[in-house]
Amino acid sequence: MKIYQITDTHLAEASNDLDTNLIRLLDIVNQDKDDKVLLLTGDLANAAVPAAYQRIRTYLEACESITHCYALAGNHDDLHVMKACFKGNKIKIRKSAIVNGFPFHFLDTSQKPLGNDMDLGAGRVTNREIAALRKAIRKTPKLIVSHHPIIDVSGQWFKQIGIENQADVVRCFNHKRTVISGHAHHYFDIEQGNVRQLVGIASAYGFEHQSNTPQRNSYLGMSIYKASWSQGEICVEHLNNYLL
Numbered sequence: 001m002k003i004y005q006i007t008d009t010h011l012a013e014a015s016n017d018l019d020t021n022l023i024r025l026l027d028i029v030n031q032d033k034d035d036k037v038l039l040l041t042g043d044l045a046n047a048a049v050p051a052a053y054q055r056i057r058t059y060l061e062a063c064e065s066i067t068h069c070y071a072l073a074g075n076h077d078d079l080h081v082m083k084a085c086f087k088g089n090k091i092k093i094r095k096s097a098i099v100n101g102f103p104f105h106f107l108d109t110s111q112k113p114l115g116n117d118m119d120l121g122a123g124r125v126t127n128r129e130i131a132a133l134r135k136a137i138r139k140t141p142k143l144i145v146s147h148h149p150i151i152d153v154s155g156q157w158f159k160q161i162g163i164e165n166q167a168d169v170v171r172c173f174n175h176k177r178t179v180i181s182g183h184a185h186h187y188f189d190i191e192q193g194n195v196r197q198l199v200g201i202a203s204a205y206g207f208e209h210q211s212n213t214p215q216r217n218s219y220l221g222m223s224i225y226k227a228s229w230s231q232g233e234i235c236v237e238h239l240n241n242y243l244l
């Protein structure tokens with residue numbers, strides 16, 4: 001099954017070039033008639049305004065061949081506003097799902113940090129979410145999806161906008177599992193301990209991770225993967241980054 005990841009669309013209250021990026025990417029996904037799932041991995045609206053989510057909903061409604069679509073919230077989103085706007089629509093916000101036989105677990109990292117050590121953009125996973133994650137991945141293979149990457153993929157500035165209780169999340173991984181995230185606006189494929197962390201490119205703009213401070217670049221589009229079963233485990237192959 002193909003996995004299309006569109007992330008960090010950062011739509012504004014009024015339609016602009018970022019909407020055009022999203023529409024172009026959705027058109028590519030819609031043209032693919034293979035078994036597929038679309039993951040919208042957060043920071044969908046730049047300021048969590050309903051108008052932005054409603055436009056995403058409208059764009060998806062025009063894509064008839066996209067029947068499996070799951071979204072989660074990023075640090076720029078408001079989960080409650082998202083849920084209200086996507087209610088009854090093909091964009092699902094779930095804790096877990098099975099798509100074409102592949103089990104997914106969606107981890108909400110969009111809660112605000114409890115302490116003052118992190119920078120604006122950081123997230124936190126609630127104790128309840130941690131318990132659900134531990135239970136979900138204890139025995140059966142799962143593909144984990146989140147907005148914030150759960151391991152360090154870049155430098156200190158990016159760590160400052162990461163998950164406040166990252167260590168608690170990583171401790172849940174008692175087996176090797178693949179995590180697909182956004183937030184970094186850059187493609188990464190990094191293995192550390194039991195975590196294989198994939199991070200997809202953003203549709204809004206890229207981030208230069210060689211730099212010590214966040215610098216934008218024009219490396220943008222979406223990431224495409226293929227999931228398959230091998231000896232009872234889920235294998236995820238990165239097919240390509242579709243660039244706009």
Ligand SMILES: [Fe+2]
Pocket residue numbers: 042043074075076121147182183184
């Ligand atoms: Fe983000």
